[in-house]
Amino acid sequence: MEQPARESVYDYLAEHGLRRTVQREAIIEAVLNTKEHFHTEELLEMSKKIEPSVSRATVYRTLPLLVRSGLLRELDLGRDVMFYDPNFVAHPTHNHLICIDCDKIIEFEDPNMELLENCITRRLGFSPTNKIVRIEGRCDELKLRGACRNRQEVQHR
């Protein structure tokens, strides 16, 4: 049933007449190596460690391919850069909580939320294709300590 992500990306490339280049391979491996959200600059870094010839332009040009193949999902966190989430392969309907202090991201899935959204959209004559549920707030640590420990390192702007 469940097809390994690596194979299905390369299948996607093959089916669409897209070439298998060392740069694309490096980018794909970099993506497969992480279970965390990342943005373009981070992916560029990771890819360059595998294959130094990878350029920023190629990363920007490859990301939409990987999104279309299903390996990644664009993740609009309302920051100034776009994020990408590799966890939709395993959890197709998850949503995100984002701490306003440390930018910590908590992923959650809730069947009731799915259900409710479907009811609402049906009521309004709307067929959902993409749902962005992003809840910003204060994480546990921020509430308990008044500050988040890893405020600096996680902060993105």
Next chain:
Amino acid sequence: MEQPARESVYDYLAEHGLRRTVQREAIIEAVLNTKEHFHTEELLEMSKKIEPSVSRATVYRTLPLLVRSGLLRELDLGRDVMFYDPNFVAHPTHNHLICIDCDKIIEFEDPNMELLENCITRRLGFSPTNKIVRIEGRCDELKLRGACRNRQEVQHR
């Protein structure tokens, strides 16, 4: 109980030692004149009709003030420009459905969704301050006719 929006913005300016200029007045009136979402360029146009001296820079500098005063809310529609929504004054918890074809925006409120979100965030030790629920999909018209009539005029990119 319910304070007219105009007064409360000017109160906000006064309380914060912010000056009442013709440009700010024009921008505020322009906002009060619309019940629709808009982006900066549209607000600039509307404001210039009231007071031609209003510049783009002043609109960009005034918008955060109006957001802080509560008159407007930033509305991240995942497009390349930021939108602003004047309807949160009347409906503080509403969410948005966006048609992927014609960019039509349907606003909705649902107490169950609020309730559910509160349960989820409580379960995860999270105190929400800001919720973005944006559901993209096919609107009624798109489903019935296979295309949206006002596709062109509403499209933003």
Next chain:
DNA sequence: ATTTCTGCAAACGATTTGCACAGGG
């Protein structure tokens, strides 16, 4: 041989900002 891919650097476009002047208090 053909056509897609690539890196580079320039272009793009929304937003921000430095500056000197205008005008509120």
Next chain:
DNA sequence: CCCTGTGCAAATCGTTTGCAGAAAT
């Protein structure tokens, strides 16, 4: 008078793109 607010134009910064050479098929 002082100091905030303004318009203008330049700067910023993530992302896109034109181009000529490189590599895949």
